[in-house]
Amino acid sequence: MPSENSISINGNVFSYTPGETILEVAHRNSIDIPTLCHLKGAIPTGACRMCVVEVKGARSLVASCAAPVTPNMVVQTETAQVVEARRMVLQLLLSSGNHNCAVCGSAADNWTEFQLKVQEAEAGTELCPVWGDCRLQDLAFRYQVTGERFEPTETSYPMETTNPFILRDFSRCIQCGRCVQACNEVQVNQAIHFGYRGAATKIIAAGDRPYIDSDCVFCGECVQACPVGALVEKDARYEARPWETRKVRTTCTYCGVGCQLYLHVRDNRVVKVTGVEDVAPNYGSLCVKGRFGFDFIHSPDRVKTPLIKESGSFREASWDEALDLVARKLGDIKAEHGSDSIGMLTSARITNEENYIAQKFARAVLGTNNVDHCARL
Ligand code: SF4
Ligand code: SF4
Numbered sequence: 001m002p003s004e005n006s007i008s009i010n011g012n013v014f015s016y017t018p019g020e021t022i023l024e025v026a027h028r029n030s031i032d033i034p035t036l037c038h039l040k041g042a043i044p045t046g047a048c049r050m051c052v053v054e055v056k057g058a059r060s061l062v063a064s065c066a067a068p069v070t071p072n073m074v075v076q077t078e079t080a081q082v083v084e085a086r087r088m089v090l091q092l093l094l095s096s097g098n099h100n101c102a103v104c105g106s107a108a109d110n111w112t113e114f115q116l117k118v119q120e121a122e123a124g125t126e127l128c129p130v131w132g133d134c135r136l137q138d139l140a141f142r143y144q145v146t147g148e149r150f151e152p153t154e155t156s157y158p159m160e161t162t163n164p165f166i167l168r169d170f171s172r173c174i175q176c177g178r179c180v181q182a183c184n185e186v187q188v189n190q191a192i193h194f195g196y197r198g199a200a201t202k203i204i205a206a207g208d209r210p211y212i213d214s215d216c217v218f219c220g221e222c223v224q225a226c227p228v229g230a231l232v233e234k235d236a237r238y239e240a241r242p243w244e245t246r247k248v249r250t251t252c253t254y255c256g257v258g259c260q261l262y263l264h265v266r267d268n269r270v271v272k273v274t275g276v277e278d279v280a281p282n283y284g285s286l287c288v289k290g291r292f293g294f295d296f297i298h299s300p301d302r303v304k305t306p307l308i309k310e311s312g313s314f315r316e317a318s319w320d321e322a323l324d325l326v327a328r329k330l331g332d333i334k335a336e337h338g339s340d341s342i343g344m345l346t347s348a349r350i351t352n353e354e355n356y357i358a359q360k361f362a363r364a365v366l367g368t369n370n371v372d373h374c375a376r377l
């Protein structure tokens with residue numbers, strides 16, 4: 001039996017900190033409660049009811065993402081009643097809008113054909129761009145449901161393709177609200193919100209205008225938060241399917257903040273960038289440059305070797321040759337004019353550690369305190 005500040009989940013007792021939700025305690029202890037609308041760090045909305053659990057003494061199932069733990073709570077996370085409730089939520093979502101990956105029953109004639117098409121190298125554009133990387137699809141598989149139980153409701157939203165970075169396809173939107181929270185609570189950009197009412201409810205920007213005509217700054221936080229295929233990176237769409245890419249963790253090169261990101265790489269080409277969640281300094285967030293500005297990596301115009309200017313034009317050189325030249329010239333200037341004739345200007349586009357090394361080099365090797373940095377201007 002649990003004691004004060006402890007909770008029983010599936011027969012095991014765990015301690016909790018007052019204010020924690022059932023979901024937080026469960027996840028902290030590696031108990032898997034599925035979620036759809038829950039966005040870590042944002043105010044729980046309890047919108048989707050996927051995370052429901054049975055709480056002893058409660059009259060109905062409880063949304064664990066929004067329910068604070070109380071002393072001696074007794075919780076079951078995967079009873080028959082809970083599973084049936086989750087199956088119902090999934091069936092309703094799958095029958096609403098365009099979820100063609102999971103609407104067919106396994107006995108349907110065209111189902112096998114459809115599955116085979118997904119495996120083809122040249123997948124048709126009618127396939128969902130997030131096939132294999134969709135929370136709704138994962139849960140449909142986990143709970144073995146399709147969208148056939150309920151009468152399908154069509155959504156006739158045209159796809160928004162008018163900006164360079166993000167495709168919006170509300171025929172696949174499940175109205176979980178994660179994008180709205182990501183934009184307003186995480187990035188605090190206030191660019192999107194729920195619009196209209198009832199069955200016409202839709203996520204809108206600036207009076208239902210395209211992103212490009214709104215306050216959107218194209219940080220892509222909403223895309224990363226979207227659990228389905230309603231918001232996708234335009235350039236990544238149909239470039240590669242998730243199982244064809246490998247994720248390479250690295251540090252963003254655009255500025256000295258040092259955001260942690262994943263490069264999604266297929267055949268040695270970067271096809272998409274996402275932020276690394278739960279890790280400082282960015283905790284999954286990125287700016288428009290870090291998330292979408294990766295074209296330069298494969299640009300044929302990119303400078304790949306040092307260039308030395310001779311007689312007015314550049315020629316390629318090795319790193320050893322270039323560094324020897326710079327060292328010799330700095331040595332000559334120092335000998336002729338003194339250390340303080342040299343200044344070191346560094347950049348916010350390199351890391352703090354690199355800036356530290358640069359100033360150390362100026363002071364300890366060149367012998368000058370003439371050090372400055374573009375971020376100070
Ligand atoms: S959004 Fe998800 S569930 Fe809907 S079609 Fe795409 S992969 Fe399937
Ligand atoms: S890209 Fe960024 S600013 Fe634009 S709607 Fe999404 S979260 Fe908001």
Ligand code: SF4
Pocket residue numbers: 172173174175176177178179180203222225226227228230231
């Ligand atoms: S666009 Fe995506 S994140 Fe936003 S409400 Fe729809 S499904 Fe949820």
Ligand code: FES
Pocket residue numbers: 034035036037038045046047048049050051052063064065066
């Ligand atoms: S995840 Fe709890 S209600 Fe949606």
